[in-house]
Amino acid sequence: xxxxEIAQIKVxxxxxxxxxVDWRGSIAREARxxxxxxxxxxxxxxxxxxWRNEYQPAMEEVRSGRLPxxxxxxxxxxxxxxxxxxxxxxxxxxxxxxxxxxxWHRLDAWPDVPQALARLRAKFFVAPCSNGNVSLMADLAxxxxxxxxxxxxxEFARDYKPKPVVYLASADxxxxxxxxxxxxxxxxxxxxxxxxxxxxxxxxxxxxxxxPGRGETRxxxxxxxxxxxLGALADRLGCP
Amino acid sequence: xxxxEIAQIKVxxxxxxxxxVDWRGSIAREARxxxxxxxxxxxxxxxxxxWRNEYQPAMEEVRSGRLPxxxxxxxxxxxxxxxxxxxxxxxxxxxxxxxxxxxWHRLDAWPDVPQALARLRAKFFVAPCSNGNVSLMADLAxxxxxxxxxxxxxEFARDYKPKPVVYLASADxxxxxxxxxxxxxxxxxxxxxxxxxxxxxxxxxxxxxxxPGRGETRxxxxxxxxxxxLGALADRLGCP
Numbered sequence: 230x231x232x233x234e235i236a237q238i239k240v241x242x243x244x245x246x247x248x249x250v251d252w253r254g255s256i257a258r259e260a261r262x263x264x265x266x267x268x269x270x271x272x273x274x275x276x277x278x279x280w281r282n283e284y285q286p287a288m289e290e291v292r293s294g295r296l297p298x299x300x301x302x303x304x305x306x307x308x309x310x311x312x313x314x315x316x317x318x319x320x321x322x323x324x325x326x327x328x329x330x331x332x333w334h335r336l337d338a339w340p341d342v343p344q345a346l347a348r349l350r351a352k353f354f355v356a357p358c359s360n361g362n363v364s365l366m367a368d369l370a371x372x373x374x375x376x377x378x379x380x381x382x383x384e385f386a387r388d389y390k391p392k393p394v395v396y397l398a399s400a401d402x403x404x405x406x407x408x409x410x411x412x413x414x415x416x417x418x419x420x421x422x423x424x425x426x427x428x429x430x431x432x433x434x435x436x437x438x439x440x441p442g443r444g445e446t447r448x449x450x451x452x453x454x455x456x457x458x459l460g461a462l463a464d465r466l467g468c469p
Numbered sequence: 470x471x472x473x474e475i476a477q478i479k480v481x482x483x484x485x486x487x488x489x490v491d492w493r494g495s496i497a498r499e500a501r502x503x504x505x506x507x508x509x510x511x512x513x514x515x516x517x518x519x520w521r522n523e524y525q526p527a528m529e530e531v532r533s534g535r536l537p538x539x540x541x542x543x544x545x546x547x548x549x550x551x552x553x554x555x556x557x558x559x560x561x562x563x564x565x566x567x568x569x570x571x572x573w574h575r576l577d578a579w580p581d582v583p584q585a586l587a588r589l590r591a592k593f594f595v596a597p598c599s600n601g602n603v604s605l606m607a608d609l610a611x612x613x614x615x616x617x618x619x620x621x622x623x624e625f626a627r628d629y630k631p632k633p634v635v636y637l638a639s640a641d642x643x644x645x646x647x648x649x650x651x652x653x654x655x656x657x658x659x660x661x662x663x664x665x666x667x668x669x670x671x672x673x674x675x676x677x678x679x680x681p682g683r684g685e686t687r688x689x690x691x692x693x694x695x696x697x698x699l700g701a702l703a704d705r706l707g708c709p
Contacts, residue, residue: 302644354607363642367594367618378607380619384642402603402624404542 230429230453235466238429240403241349242358242381242396244414247438249346249357249459250336250369253277259332263325264318271316274440279315283308288360288389298387300362306330333361334368339435343374345459348468350376358382358399358412360389379403391422400428411453413462421450429453431462470669470693475706478669480643481589482598482621482636484654487678489586489597489699490576490609493517499572503565504558511556514680519555523548528600528629538627540602546570573601574608579675583614585699588708590616598622598639598652600629619643631662640668653702657689669693671702 246252257273264271287304290296309330313319321329349355357366359382366380381399383389390396400410407427414420415435424430432455438444448455456462486492496517504511527544530536549570553561561569589595597606599622606620621639623629630636640650647667654660655675664670672695678684688695696702 363619363621364644367643370618376616378610378620379603379617381603385625403607404604 230465232467234429234453237409238353238411238466239405239409240354240356240378240400240411241431242356242399242410242412242423242428244390244412244416244419245357245359245361245366245369246336247435247444248413248415248433249342249375250338250373251438252281252333252336253439255336256280256332259335260329263329263332267325269318271318276312276316278439279312280305280308283311292389292392300384301360302330302333302362302365305333334365335372336369338369338373338375339458341458341460345463346375348463349459349466350378352466352468354378354403356381356399356403358390358396360395390419393422393426396423396426396428413459415445417445417449420448420452424451431456433457433459433462470705472707474669474693477649478593478651478706479645479649480594480596480618480640480651481671482596482639482650482652482663482668484630484652484656484659485597485599485601485606485609486576487675487684488653488655488673489582489615490578490613491678492521492573492576493679495576496520496572499575500569503569503572507565509558511558516552516556518679519552520545520548523551532629532632540624541600542570542573542602542605545573574605575612576609578609578613578615579698581698581700585703586615588703589699589706590618592706592708594618594643596621596639596643598630598636600635630659633662633666636663636666636668651693653699655685657685660688660692661690664691671696673697673699673702 243249256277260276261273287308291298309326313321356377356379359366362384363380370377379402381402383395386395386398388394396412400407408429411429411431412420412423413431413433415433415438420430420432430452432448432452434446434457435444436446454465456465483489497513500516501513527548531538549566553559596617596619599606602624603620610617619642621642623635626635626638628634640647648669651669651671652660652663653671653673655673655678660670660672670692672688672692674686674697675684676686694705696705
């Protein structure tokens with residue numbers, strides 16, 4: 230990007246799951262913490278993967294209009310109930326399900342994120358544009374020391390990415406034309422949808438997101454910037 | 470309030486105009502700053518009052534359904550255009566109107582607010598539940614050093630206070646039952662509506678909001694707490 234193009238950007242919108250936080254390692258850890266105490270032993274990473282695999286189909290129910298908008302917490306719970314029997318846990322009690330579902334509120338940021346986000350915020354407005362709901366985003370921010378200017382994304386737009394309205398409503402909340410907002414994500418599909426809506430795009434590599442070597446190392450679609458981590462994005466955008 | 474009742478509160482929702490920021494003094498200052506340089510001399514406080522007097526009627530157009538939801542910035546601009554001729558300023562150019570309308574993004578907090586809000590945030594989730602739009606709230610937060618967990622209120626709910634949905638949607642965003650959220654405001658009408666929706670309420674006195682001696686010194690409706698300033702609220706809620 231040219232400096233003149235960067236100068237037009239006013240707000241950075243962030244994907245969160247996978248881009249800023251390690252959902253797989255954190256969900257595996259939380260599931261182990263809650264269930265191992267009850268004598269349960271399963272493949273915790275496989276459990277995290279199974280839960281996450283239900284994510285897109287559940288949101289598609291909302292995107293398609295078959296289900297009214299529901300917070301991601303609600304979809305996560307539906308998905309949890311669906312996968313528990315596959316791990317021999319169909320008997321798990323209600324209180325434990327409720328607590329386990331909140332594991333998504335206790336995800337850890339990738340190590341580069343807190344400091345780099347503070348650098349980026351010194352120059353730009355910053356907000357999550359995630360499919361996660363407001364309370365989930367607020368809990369992740371508190372846990373990881375992230376400061377946002379607003380929490381935007383799915384619950385604000387009342388639909389799920391990659392529907393264009395989610396990106397456009399988030400940019401509009403900051404009174405921005407789409408080209409004044411940059412979507413930051415570790416997923417080519419997210420960035421392709423943001424670019425189609427007119428936003429600028431930055432790809433951040435998270436090569437181990439879905440397990441060792443099972444994340445995107447480079448974008449498979451055209452993007453404005455591609456960087457190895459968030460600190461490099463701050464450098465490229467001229468943040469002190 | 471009993472300690473057991475305070476212990477149930479999870480989130481504090483704040484009115485902003487008048488409660489946290491001095492809209493009258495700030496609008497008068499900004500109008501003078503922008504217009505005096507153009508040789509204009511009017512009663513700046515009267516101008517601020519006239520602009521603010523159009524506030525409720527404009528929102529009523531949205532609340533009644535006669536106007537689709539529009540950001541407060543849009544209503545402020547409509548109201549500005551309506552009052553300028555009354556001050557002999559019907560000729561004011563478009564660029565100046567645009568800049569003047571942004572005066573609402575440059576309001577100063579009352580002196581007690583920044584430090585007390587940080588104290589409150591150490592114990593509770595905090596969010597504005599204002600009729601101001603997201604970008605306006607984000608600009609006020611940056612200007613005054615306020616840190617929010619989320620920006621809720623009218624733009625999030627897509628309707629204007631005192632409609633119940635604005636309070637209820639803001640509490641629900643934090644997964645709270647109404648009684649787990651406390652509305653903090655300097656206006657009895659705001660608190661009466663919040664209480665009717667089931668929220669807890671705290672009145673903060675801003676006796677000079679509309680000019681010397683022209684603000685509420687005590688609530689005219691039942692509230693859970695009434696305090697002279699935000700620091701006293703932090704004391705009453707047991708914040709270190």
